Amino acid sequence: MPTPPDTAWYPVARSDDAPARHIFHGQLLSQELAVWRADDGFVNVWQNRCLHRGVRLTVGDNDGGELVCRYHGWRYANRSGGCTYIPAHPADAPAQTICNTVFPSVERFGLIWTTLGSDGEPPLVDTLEGASEFGLRPLPVNAPADVVLDHLGSYRFAPAGALTGDPAVRVAGIGDASIELVSTADGHESAAVFFVQPVDAARCVIRGVLAATPGEALAIPVLRHHNHRLSVLRDRIESSVVGHPPGASPAPAARADERSVVPADRAGLHHVRVGRRWDEADGIVGFALEPIEGQLPAFQPGAHIDVHLPNGLVRQYSLTNGPGQTRHYLLAVKREPQSSGGSSYLHESLAEGDELHVSAPRNNFPLRRDVTRTLLIAGGIGITPLVSMAHALSHAGLEHELHYFARGPEHLAFATEIDRLSTRLITHLGLSPEATGVALRTMVADPGPDTQIYVCGPGPLIQATRDAAAAAGWPDQAVHFEYFANPTVLDQSSSFEVSLARSALTVSVPAGRTILEVLRDHGIAVPASCQQGACGTCSTRVLEGEPAHQDVYLNDSEHRAGDAMMICVSRSHSDRLVLDI
């Protein structure tokens, strides 16, 4: 009969088993684990299996912010385990659903604890609370945990101060998976707790912790004393179980989707708190949004989130985080002079400690990493997605330069942050539109092979960059842009029919209404975000008909191809459009 899943917390490693840039290979209750510490100190405990081809992640790389599978280079983010990059699809952002199975982790008593369940915490051990605990060398044993726990009752060791004495050892307590022993000899006393980590039905690891740290000179002798005595005990246990088949294997862990570490509400939103707010530059405020429980979903450079403000408005902001910076989402918000209540609310009202809801990150501006050189061009607050890209390129050791246009030095954001990266930063301050054009034409004069351009900022700067690049012979696919707003004056005068091929529904779109609005009236749920043809979220495949594009998301060749459109603003030249909805 299968036993119910064991969701207790167990130690699976020592804290120093997970040094920087290493991946520890562990196992608990038949579940293999990859345990790794990111450069920010966070310890990740993951299922040891790449989602792609099932290869063990422990043969991969810990690059300090992400775990990289050895086989095809899939990258997974610190904390959430979400996939951030798939080298075989360099132009795409991986779907949010590609997320590793992640277990909770807590460091206590110098040990890394986890559970195959989803809640609770490691046991409290009075003897070790507030003590200067001292971890022994863990000892793997080829015997079942319950057998080992029984034998530990007869473990004999000497107190730290009297290693050669003749000790008396008593059992001071027995837990479900631990035993506490006290040894006394020659007036010295040592308390020790031994946790037994069940590896599978036939194996376990003894993890001993002394309640007091011996003096420096005694540290190694005490460790050797226990290591020797425990090894002798291990030999005895292992020879006692030879020929005894182990009992039933533990039941498998709960399914990943039953125990997500990235909780979201029914609308898919994440509950966050403003952990910190600061002045990033003149007129620009920075915010760090922390999860209220669990972890935040993974993001990639170029991603943005919808911020649902308490005043009911929803605004999109790019994340400025670098890879591995997964403790919070970082935003930088410029106060817009014509704010309709978004940036002015954030500037005037949003304080540290306030709570908000945000969407999972979406990325319509993904960064390729399969090129030899990257040119980042920022205008004003358009720096935000590009600073995240600069972090990623710098972390990966890829050549890149960042051209930053701003009105004056007081408007430059992230200056000290960029200074710490390998980014070649060139600032262009207070230039006229003409001088800006000259600077842009100079920087894109040479369409180098294997070079990509990413530009973000005010509409005219993006347009000037695209024009200069096109004139210099850059292919459209090498020039990536993200508008914050669509400067196009929208024409809503046409009326036409829209057939939805997969929904078997035909609707009329009258003048003055958008396709998106009409579809929503008919109960068709279509993802959309900015609703002004800038963000790309509502991009829809066109099967028949000629779309009248009014967006700034697609590039010129994509507009000409006519096989995709932004249904929040674009309309139709033909009487009828057939969409893949």
Place this chain on the structure above:
Amino acid sequence: MLKLYDYELSVNCYKQRLLLGILDVPYEVIPVDFFPGWEHKSEAFAAINPLGHIPVIDDDGYVLRDAHAILVYLASRYDPSGRWYPTSDPQLLGEVAQWLLFAEGTTNTASAARLHDNLGYDFDIEAVRTGAHRLFRVLDEHLWFAERQQRPWVCAASHPTIADLALFPDVVLSEEGGISRIDYPALRRWTDRVKRIPGFSPMPGIFPATPASTG
């Protein structure tokens, strides 16, 4: 120029390539069709090594066989720092010899299991795997205490020696012979350290490590 009779997938040949790369010594590879050609067992090769195994080096007419003997020669001849084979420190030198002999054991167990699984060699696979685990337990314990004494290499020095290079390939490829290293965390950390030695070169199945930090 120094010649190395070499087979790319041989751990014992890789030990030489590893040291030569670290010492930045130019050498010429003479490929030996070990598998499936069994060229090392051919009559022609018997003139080079009557024992019929590789690696063999030919350093300007000086011919030497046996992996660990070649490591001793190459380090003595080509390492001006005197660290890789520390002849000036009797105790350290004794340790190097001790662990080179231990590495004969890991080659005859862990690497034998790999030959069994990869190339179909007729070994008692359970016996060689059990033997490898017995040695890995000893080595893991040794390295765990070495880490605590701030000299995290096989011999008691602040730097690696040829003993590390003699053991590394047998250990790091053990999973190809069905020998998991999950029970040997100190051994796994040490393989990361070896991979970060300047001049380290990989081989099929052995990958470089990420840098220890971005600095």
